[in-house]
Amino acid sequence: MTGEFLAHRRMLLGLAYRLVGTVHDAEDVLQEAYLRWTRADRSEVTEPRRYLTRVVARLAVDALRARQARREEYPGTWLPEPVHTGDAVHDVIDTSDLSVAVLHLMERLTPPQRAVYVLRTAFDLPYAEIAAILDRGEEDCRQLHRRAGAALAGRVRFSTDPAQHARLLDGFVAAARDGDVERLERLLHEDVVAWNDGGGKVRTGPNPIRGRAKVIRFFTAVMRRHAAVVTIVPTGVNGEYGLLVDGLYRYAMCVAVVDGRIHDVFRVANPAKLSTFGAPGS
Known part of the structure; x- marks a missing residue:
């Protein structure tokens, strides 16, 4: 099971980072996801990638909510954590099409809006699957994506x-x-x-x-x-x-x-x- 988790780790870390905006918080999310993965009943996991995406997305949304609740305690301006990219050693996170500017814009979204937007835009998941991951209605997810898109109109x-x-x-x-x-x-x-x-x-x-x-x-x-x-x-x-x-x-x-x-x-x-x-x- 460890090998299957490692096979998807880079994708999962990219998902968590897109949702929480810092490498430290994203690593914490993956650590908890790994613990849950080791305790999972293998017979009930038919698609490891889908299962792990669901676990990481839900944990990251919870972490994002907690961080936003602590935001008032942060001294000065809070910016997303930049990631050094450009060589094989440092490209441990998939940051394609994810500039600091876009991450900064995404801070104006609610956690559910951000989750739907990331899963739909960055990972191209169908709304039915996003709804299952976030335990929400499919039409609700469509609405959240539309609102997120309106809030991020400047990114284009x-x-x-x-x-x-x-x-x-x-x-x-x-x-x-x-x-x-x-x-x-x-x-x-x-x-x-x-x-x-x-x-x-x-x-x-x-x-x-x-x-x-x-x-x-x-x-x-x-x-x-x-x-x-x-x-x-x-x-x-x-x-x-x-x-x-x-x-x-x-x-x-x-x-x-x-x-x-x-x-x-x-x-x-x-x-x-x-x-x-x-x-x-x-």
């Missing part, structure tokens, strides 16, 4: 062009280092938002920074203060181009691109959310 505008992401993010950092305000204005969307997650362990600022002028002032000041000590290394973040920045503190950085400009900047500096990027200096 995100660019997934890797060359564009690299050009804009590298250009943004270089212009901020140079204090080139005119170039930054060309690179940033008028309604750009900078999201910073330090988890109360790193001082990144407690609130989102909204608007092009404020984002420019913030990043030019940060780069001016940290220029002498910062190192910046390109890296894969959830299958997209990102940067790993080491300076006075360490963070993973990526962007969401809309209409050829940066619409969101995501900086995750909470050390607990950088485990897949290795130890500092590695």
Whole structure:
């Protein structure tokens, strides 16, 4: 039975991560799912993948509800945990078509909406099977998916062009280092938002920074203060181009691109959310 669980582990971890948004919580879900799998009556499990998907989905929804209940205790802005991608060692989670921007948008969904949306969109399951997994009516699941789709309508505008992401993010950092305000204005969307997650362990600022002028002032000041000590290394973040920045503190950085400009900047500096990027200096 262990071999059958391991055969589906990467898929199951990807499902849990999509639902709960952190690798730590997703691993906890899989640990509990494995314990239940070892206690399952083999004679009653005709399709291990379907059985395990049901167990993981239900556990992840429970974990998501619990985390949302604790959200008010989280210091500052909460962002999904970025995953280092780009090589066989680190691609332990299937993050295809799952950018930090999309995960961040999914935070506005209720746990049932998120579960239905993920199972339908990412795993292409029929509504009848989703209904069985979540123990809900089929029409109820259709309604939840429609509501989730309406709430996530903005995601279809995100660019997934890797060359564009690299050009804009590298250009943004270089212009901020140079204090080139005119170039930054060309690179940033008028309604750009900078999201910073330090988890109360790193001082990144407690609130989102909204608007092009404020984002420019913030990043030019940060780069001016940290220029002498910062190192910046390109890296894969959830299958997209990102940067790993080491300076006075360490963070993973990526962007969401809309209409050829940066619409969101995501900086995750909470050390607990950088485990897949290795130890500092590695």
